[in-house]
Amino acid sequence: MRLRVMRQDDIAAGLRLCRASQWNQVARDWELFLGLSPEGCRVAIDHTGNVVGSVATLRYGNAFSWIAMALVDPAHRGAGIGTRLLEEALSILDDVSLVRLDATPAGFGLYDRAGFREEYRLQRMQRTAHTPAERVSAPPARPMADDDLEEVLARDQEAFGADRRALLEACRRDAPEYAWVTGQGHIDGYLFGRRGHRFEHLGPLVARDEGTARRLVAGCVAVYPDRPFILDVPPHASWVGWLTSLQFVVQRPFIRMYRGERRYHERPDQTFAIAGPEFG
Incomplete structure (x- = not known):
């Protein structure tokens, strides 16, 4: 080999x-x-x-x-x-100096032996039911416009802890229907997505609070109620509970791991869905 x-x-x-x-x-x-x-x-x-x-x-x-x-x-x-x-x-x-990844339970042992350590847990939530999304009060989410992008990218660098402009620009080009924002006068939250083999993959989702995150998911799912979706989310009880009300169910866990010096700064409190284990 x-x-x-x-x-x-x-x-x-x-x-x-x-x-x-x-x-x-x-x-x-x-x-x-x-x-x-x-x-x-x-x-x-x-x-x-x-x-x-x-x-x-x-x-x-x-x-x-x-x-x-x-x-x-x-x-x-x-x-x-x-x-x-x-x-x-x-x-x-x-x-x-720092390497990160999202491990499946099957791969956890391999990475642990290689010196990776656990940061936190994630859950993949999937939605296959064709159920209308919860109605949310104003201000609703709206499709991302060209003029929103620079503010979104600046906000994302703070939330993610690194510049991933090229990835997010590609996501918006490839799946513009999953690029959403919310906020009046400034961006309170944003959502991107990608197409997938069995499920459409929503994320990253960054928002100032859970209510804002709900508006983004509800807005997107309401427009495409017949599409199956997945999100990879932190296992916060209220957030997972609300997703469950939209007919999302837990599919599988992931373990975020790192090896090296953790010197970056991110905002996990504002990250309601990651881009996926492929991209972080």
Whole structure:
């Protein structure tokens, strides 16, 4: 088994790995990784030349880096491929003082042994029922306009702790119907989203308070009540309870983990849904 840089013509193999693990990513997600980090993605190749594993890395400026898309073909698990891919990802990011990721429960042990420590827990919530969204009082959320973007990006850098302009601009280009804001005179909250294989993925969702976050989700879901959605959220009882009232149910947990020096500043109190375990 050998590793090499992932290429555009590996995307079909990357999707095969996603489907084998029942992950939600589509080709556009792989394209984003290869566009944002062209030298930072790897595939594992077996002796027949087939792709049997993958890993992707991203750098969020000088704040921290990210590891994602760590996948191994089910037929090749248990052979140390996941460990090799993680070691390669850490080697790529060797010059970065802080590395972060969102682990599945199955992957937690691998990352724990590699020196990652738990930051906090997340829950994936999914909605498949075609149920009208809760009615919310004024001021309602509205679709994001071009003039909103700079204020949103500045707010996001404060909330996320790093600059992810390129990612959010791509999300808005690819799925403008999921880009929403709320606020009069200034932005109180914003939502982005991406298309997915089985579910449309909402997030990041950043808001000054839970009421603002509710308006953003309700506004989007009310326009597209027949679409299945997922959000990856902090497990706050009132927030999860409200999502449950919209027919969201808990699908699976994630564990946010880090390795290195935690010197960045973020606003987890204002983050009601992350961009996803792929992007943080």
